[in-house]
Amino acid sequence: MNALKEKFTPKTVKKAVGAIRDISKTLRFRIRTYRPNTEYCEDNSRFIIKIIENGTELMDVLRLRYQVFYGEYAYKTDLYGIDVDKFDTFFDHLAIIDKKTNKPIGTYRLNSTRFNKKFYSEKEFHMDEIKDLSGHKIELGRACVHPDYRNGATIAALWKGLGAYMSITDSRYMFGCSSIHSDDTFQTALIHHWLKGSGYLPKEYDCITPRGKFKDKKFEKMVEKTADERFAPFREAAVNLVPPLLLSYMKAGGFVCGTPAYDKAFKCYDYLTLIDRKKMDPSFVRKFLK
Known part of the structure; x- marks a missing residue:
């Protein structure tokens, strides 16, 4: 040293x-x-x-x-x-x-x-x-x-x-x-469904939303579209698309808050992630x- x-x-x-x-x-x-x-x-x-x-x-x-x-x-x-x-x-x-x-x-x-x-x-x-x-x-x-x-x-x-x-x-x-380092709305929508279905997207934090220029209406429409039954196999397999760092937060006891923001400068979707020390995995x- x-x-x-x-x-x-x-x-x-x-x-x-x-x-x-x-x-x-x-x-x-x-x-x-x-x-x-x-x-x-x-x-x-x-x-x-x-x-x-x-x-x-x-x-x-x-x-x-x-x-x-x-x-x-x-x-x-x-x-x-x-x-x-x-x-x-x-x-x-x-x-x-x-x-x-x-x-x-x-x-x-x-x-x-x-x-x-x-x-x-x-x-x-x-x-x-x-x-x-x-x-x-x-x-x-x-x-x-x-x-x-x-x-x-x-x-x-x-x-x-x-x-x-x-x-x-x-x-x-x-x-x-x-961050999800992709501007692929289809892929990110599948990840969103997986997070929600796995209990990592609690309703009490739905009030946390992206600010004006970070809102992405295309993403919101894609989430609605991929909720269809024909996309069920893709939603279940979306765990393989979750970035390792985000997945480690979920395994530690964390969760994501509401809808992701779209960062045009970096061409990625950002989830606001929260971890409560008192609720972390032992x-x-x-x-x-x-």
Whole structure:
């Protein structure tokens, strides 16, 4: 760990951030001077699991996100190899770092109500019912894993970090946008039916709806169409279409709220997902939230 920390000097941070010209001077300054709201770090034989500590580590996370979101899914961008927005310098970032390369291979952006009162999810959803829940909450966002590390060990490390952050912030709820990286309305409608039929779409949260430009009438019509009996086999098989990360939330005891939002910029559907710590699967609590 000492060797890892030694390379993070004000000079190296300034050099790394200075190369990014397509973002404002203010944002470059905030990245360069970034500090987290809290601290956490532990490791195992393969990974370091931590809350990133400075601008250099933040740049590594932003580059990983760019590689996954823009490179893998071929989204267009004018940024020089980073995925960044105005929220990044105010929130915490969980990183899973490969000890062999000292580079992040998995990450989450974490926003705790202990430190912030504004949420990225509010851009897409009317979500007063979530905001009004008692107790501290954590908004999860920008989850991604390097394609070479998409396995159980990495997912377990991410859950380990999430569990630690919940404990540190004494939070009861986790929520955030879970993406289906496709603009295929037929496929997403089948997933929607499977979620509803499996009990992962409770009626009490139907009031949480996408905001104006994130509403998709085509999706709503497709849900009605695929409710027909002839689509029953496809609805039952839709579990195979559910993204692994979203499926892990459901297995942990979470659920989705209402209709998904359609993000035109990223060409994906986002479900607002909610997990109540008091209703989590006991095995997850024992393993990750000790």
